[in-house]
Amino acid sequence: MKIQLENYVCSVCGKKDVKLWRPYMSTSPLICAKCAEERQTPREYSEKVWQKSKDGKWYTGKVTGKKIPLPRWEVNENGKILTGHGPGPKGLPVSMTDQLMICLEDVSEEYSLGGIVVIPACPSDMGFWGYTSVPEEICNWWTDLPTR
Ligand SMILES: [Zn+2]
Numbered sequence: 001m002k003i004q005l006e007n008y009v010c011s012v013c014g015k016k017d018v019k020l021w022r023p024y025m026s027t028s029p030l031i032c033a034k035c036a037e038e039r040q041t042p043r044e045y046s047e048k049v050w051q052k053s054k055d056g057k058w059y060t061g062k063v064t065g066k067k068i069p070l071p072r073w074e075v076n077e078n079g080k081i082l083t084g085h086g087p088g089p090k091g092l093p094v095s096m097t098d099q100l101m102i103c104l105e106d107v108s109e110e111y112s113l114g115g116i117v118v119i120p121a122c123p124s125d126m127g128f129w130g131y132t133s134v135p136e137e138i139c140n141w142w143t144d145l146p147t148r
Pocket residue numbers: 010011012013014015031032033034035036
């Protein structure tokens with residue numbers, strides 16, 4: 001595995017040797033968890049009433065129409081945050097995501113139009129791997145990097 005680490009630096013604070021994210025459709029700027037947390041956009045979810053199916057095998061969520069703000073997120077050691085979908089039915093684990101919603105208007109004029117999604121920046125020979133095509137080896141390398 002060959003990863004060009006000299007350029008693997010947070011574009012905002014200059015931090016090295018940590019997990020970095022990049023905009024979904026772009027290769028820059030790169031941003032670390034701490035800088036992303038400071039720039040997170042407020043999130044809300046649609047409240048749902050969960051009902052168990054007759055055979056008890058699954059739940060269906062009925063949207064009540066109410067929007068509820070989610071607490072601010074913090075990236076965990078695996079580089080993940082809680083998804084923006086709100087709580088699931090009781091007893092089911094809440095799912096995690098490595099996609100962060102942030103606002104980069106203070107970092108780049110290109111992103112002055114509000115919140116964008118950033119994804120793990122996994123270096124390849126050509127730049128970065130696409131979100132769904134990261135080889136397991138690189139995926140593990142990214143996950144093993146310190147988050148902060
Ligand atoms: Zn940073």
